[in-house]
Amino acid sequence: MGCASSIHISDRVVYHSGKESEDSHSPQQTNATQHQGNPASGLPLKPHSCKTTLTEVQFGPMKLFKDPLQVLLVFAKEDSQSNGFCWACEKANYRCSLAHTPESALECFSEKHHDLVIVDHRHSRHFDAEALCRSIRAVNSSENTVIVAVVKRPDREEASVMPLINAGFNRRYVENANMMACYNELLQLEHGEVRAQFKLRACNAIFTALEQSQDAIEITSEDQVIQYVNPAYEAIMGYQQGELLGKEIIEVPKSEKNKPDLLETINTCIRKGKEWQGIYYAKKKNGDNIQQNVKITPVIGQGGKIRHYVSINRPLNDNNKSEKSSERVQAESQTDIQSRSSQRRHSSMARIHSMTIEAPITKVINIINAAQESSPMPVAEALDRVLEILRTTELYSPQLGTKDEDPHTNDLVGGLMTDGLRRLSGNEYILSTKQPHHLPSHLATPLSLNDIPPRIAQTMETEGSWDFDIFNLEAATMKRPLTYLGLKIFSKFGVCEFLNCPEATLRSWLQVIEANYHSSNSYHNSTHAADVLHATAYFLCKERVKQSLDPIDEVAALIAATVHDVDHPGRTNSFLCNAGSELAILYNDTAVLESHHAALAFQLTTRDDKCNIFKYIERNEYRTLRQAVIDMVLATEMTKHFEHVNKFVNSINKPLAALEENGGNNDEESVKSILTSPENRILVKRMLIKCADISNPCRPLELCIEWAGRISEEYFAQTDEEKRQGLPVVMPVFDRHTCSIPKSQISFIDYFITDMFDAWDAFADLPNLMQHLDNNFKYWKGLDERKLHSLRPPPE
Incomplete structure (x- = not known):
């Protein structure tokens, strides 16, 4: 079932221009500066602008192109450890800012919203690292930021990490000023926690899109327990989200209009990991039946097993003869839209038929358009999908189903x-x-x-x-x-x-x-x-x-x-x-x-x-x-x-x-x-x-x-x-x-x-x-x- 709208999700996408971006020349004044240099030289690091590179991040079917990671280092004073992280940021082509006080760190973070913050937790006399972490977490934009505490090497017994986690830190780094150790730590952070946060941000955007979708969408677990329904689903089916979440599908009243073998066919199909699409009757909360064009897609998760089912439902209102008066109005409205669409189609056909030269594909499209006029809604919608395919230029190029799984x-x-x-x-x-x-x-x-x-x-x-x-x-x-x-x-x-x-x-x-x-x-x-x-x-x-x-x-x-x-x-x-x-x-x-x-x-x-x-x-x-x-x-x-x-x-x-x-x-x-x-x-x-x-x-x-x-x-x-x-x-x-x-x-x-x-x-x-x-x-x-x-x- 095709969707009527397209969705575009953006997450600080950049185009590689070969030039430095504007904010690469905006170091914080006084205590927050961008740095480069070689800590092994013993020389102070000098302000600089990092190179603009393009980082590609792949999340299943989605691919995001991220600008370089923004890293904030919070160290009361520069030492071999802070220099090690500065050098590592330079090597990894990250944009690095260095703050010396909690105030400048918060100011810098509020401006740049860094992806990664590394806080010196070794010297409590300089500033309270845990209080600073809580302050950063209080900023709305910090939800997807990874915060790391640099801690002292333990002398005797290993300390618990729970105080750090409770303060809002994601993980700790035991002090090690070796430049490659710092570099490796940054790489692991980028490819682990930071990328996970990118994915969460993208998921938030996707759920926003689902909330706005006019199609009714239902997501269930592998055990058919309802985990999500969108507002369109609530409006069409008459339920509130809280009445459905956590319930098995069998607990929700089902229409008796569906033939028993249809349910068996659907279950057999989706349990094999195949998509099912067809006409299905659902029962609304008030007991009325509603005919829907349904597409159910299994989602493969961890271990290669089916972990979720996504169901997209579109009502076929003009075929629901048992609907109450309000639904009949909706159906009539739908018919009016179809009528107007039909008039536009006739107008377009008239122009096409007036042409002296007609391509074979145009003749095919005309025949299908004519067939749609007297077809029931399911057939008309199926013919719409046929027309969408015929209007593409790549009629003979198949879509490779295993492309993502077979890199060769x-x-x-x-x-x-x-x-x-x-x-x-x-x-x-x-x-x-x-x-x-x-x-x-x-x-x-x-x-x-x-x-x-x-x-x-x-x-x-x-x-x-x-x-x-x-x-x-x-x-x-x-x-x-x-x-x-x-x-x-x-x-x-x-x-x-x-x-x-x-x-x-x-x-x-x-x-x-x-x-x-x-x-x-x-x-x-x-x-x-x-x-x-x-x-x-x-x-x-x-x-x-x-x-x-x-x-x-x-x-x-x-x-x-x-x-x-x-x-x-x-x-x-x-x-x-x-x-x-x-x-x-x-x-x-x-x-x-x-x-x-x-x-x-x-x-x-x-x-x-x-x-x-x-x-x-x-x-x-x-x-x-x-x-x-x-x-x-x-x-x-x-x-x-x-x-x-x-x-x-x-x-x-x-x-x-x-x-x-x-x-x-x-x-x-x-x-x-x-x-x-x-x-x-x-x-x-x-x-x-x-x-x-x-x-x-x-x-x-x-x-x-x-x-x-x-x-x-x-x-x-x-x-x-x-x-x-x-x-x-x-x-x-x-x-x-x-x-x-x-x-x-x-x-x-x-x-x-x-x-x-x-x-x-x-x-x-x-x-x-x-x-x-x-x-x-x-x-x-x-x-x-x-x-x-x-x-x-x-x-x-």
């Missing part, structure tokens, strides 16, 4: 399917749009396919097999496999004949494209391009694919595979966007790399007649070929991964399956119309290059392991550079010191590979690939179950 999948999705978290300031990563390479002299061979050295030719003898070892060719060609494999595959498919260009032109083109791949990249180099070209050629030989595509499609696919990652910098789109790179600026943070690959490929091709493979084809044919190449290269961008896969399944696989169920293989004309329609040919080409691009998990195990190591190293290098430059780390799990490569491979296969290759196998018939995929997944699972993080198990 979370990071892969965040790193591969987003355009980064934009920095508002900071260093810029300059990826220069360098001048195209000149042809190095050592790339002048081979002159033709017949001149390939025998050693290299021998490594390409199994090129027609899926199990072809691209790494043997990489070694034999000294990391230049693309030119040689390209010559053989392009010759097999008659590309020169189709383009009407000499083989020497094709050779020069392959050499120029390969020279613009970065051999320094561990993964995105010309060996990857050669591997994708090999997979593309393999797929093009499959019968169903051959039935779908024309010769121009085959040529476009081979060219697109060859150039699809040209000049790849070894960094993801998210990285380039975060770093403000020239390419990200040029392409407006949208499909940055893929746009660059496609554009540079045509620049390199057309700049010199010696490598212009398009020089000899007719203009219209060139335009068609160019558009197909660009479309395929852009399809390798992962943000539209699910859109491409789902369109392929719904437009091609499902209609073909329906034909087969109806005895369809005999209906050749129907099959042909599905396979060869212009729209579906585009979908086949997109799916083909996508599968070729990320087919590593479907290769034989040894090749799969090698590719996994290479992509991991490239992601490790990116994480290293992000940390060096102070950029957002888009894939934190890819830290070379902590990453589990098996887990990352399992997540990649689960989230991106399995469904896509199931669909592609159903179309192209690839049982050998699916067997490799199954074997490789079991291999990674086996390593993960043994808690191994490496590519291979240790030697026996």
